[in-house]
Amino acid sequence: MASARATAPRLGVNIDHVATVRNARGGGAPDPVRAAHLAVAAGADGITAHLREDRRHIRDGDIARLKQELTVPLNFEAGATREMVDIALRVQPHAICLVPERREERTTEGGLDIIGRQNELRPMIAELSAAGIRVSLFVEAEPAVMRMAAELGAPVVELHTGAYCERHDEGAAEAAQAELQRIRIAAALGRDLGLEIHAGHGLNFDSVVPVARIPEIIEFNIGHFLVGEAIFTGLEAAVAHMRAVILAARAGQDAA
Numbered sequence: 001m002a003s004a005r006a007t008a009p010r011l012g013v014n015i016d017h018v019a020t021v022r023n024a025r026g027g028g029a030p031d032p033v034r035a036a037h038l039a040v041a042a043g044a045d046g047i048t049a050h051l052r053e054d055r056r057h058i059r060d061g062d063i064a065r066l067k068q069e070l071t072v073p074l075n076f077e078a079g080a081t082r083e084m085v086d087i088a089l090r091v092q093p094h095a096i097c098l099v100p101e102r103r104e105e106r107t108t109e110g111g112l113d114i115i116g117r118q119n120e121l122r123p124m125i126a127e128l129s130a131a132g133i134r135v136s137l138f139v140e141a142e143p144a145v146m147r148m149a150a151e152l153g154a155p156v157v158e159l160h161t162g163a164y165c166e167r168h169d170e171g172a173a174e175a176a177q178a179e180l181q182r183i184r185i186a187a188a189l190g191r192d193l194g195l196e197i198h199a200g201h202g203l204n205f206d207s208v209v210p211v212a213r214i215p216e217i218i219e220f221n222i223g224h225f226l227v228g229e230a231i232f233t234g235l236e237a238a239v240a241h242m243r244a245v246i247l248a249a250r251a252g253q254d255a256a
């Protein structure tokens, strides 16, 4: 019988920026894999790690150790390239989330152009799915994009919440509401099309609340904010609080 936890939205913790701190000095500390274990101990339902083409934070060895050691699903984030598909086929993570990448970008700037790249993505999605890896597409919250994701055969989309978070955090309430409505509409349509709906990028304890109230979203991937919070409160406390905030928002209460 599914536990209560199984019916609640899942929290995937992205540990990229623990590796950012580690790489600042070129040593082995802080260890992103240790961070993953602490996040799981604090209630994370999964771990997300983004192996960028330039390896600016997560490195190939981190992915190998995560796969070897994790007791929860590994969501391997990567650009939609032959190199990353081959790594995924070798490592066999629970899931791969295909994201856009530009070497010059400071962080992900938007969703993957799955309409423009459909001919390139279709065989990639089929190959990864045939290998038993759950494919997620990191995309903009747009109806046409939901329809294309379903047509491409991806079982999961992760809605990019970056624009909403930026408007929310700068206090642009009306613009944030407009972005949130885009997410609501896309989530409902995506679910009707049979897609599993995830969300992520830029979320914090405040901005996550309205998004967590969208019933079709069943997984949140959150990282940068939690790693920042960990500096002040510790990672376990930050993860536990984020999980409590999400669960309370979904249940319609305010977290303590």
Ligand SMILES: CC(=O)[C@@H](O)[C@H](O)COP(=O)(O)O
Pocket (backbone or CB within 6 Å): 014, 016, 017, 050, 052, 077, 099, 106, 107, 108, 138, 200, 201, 202
């Ligand atoms: C796709 C996404 O929003 C993040 O998961 C991604 O990892 C952001 O890239 P950085 O972690 O390099 O900021």
Ligand SMILES: NCC(=O)COP(=O)(O)O
Pocket (backbone or CB within 6 Å): 014, 048, 158, 199, 200, 201, 202, 203, 221, 222, 223, 224, 225
């Ligand atoms: N896909 C979103 C993710 O994994 C974490 O994004 P962020 O919280 O680090 O912005």
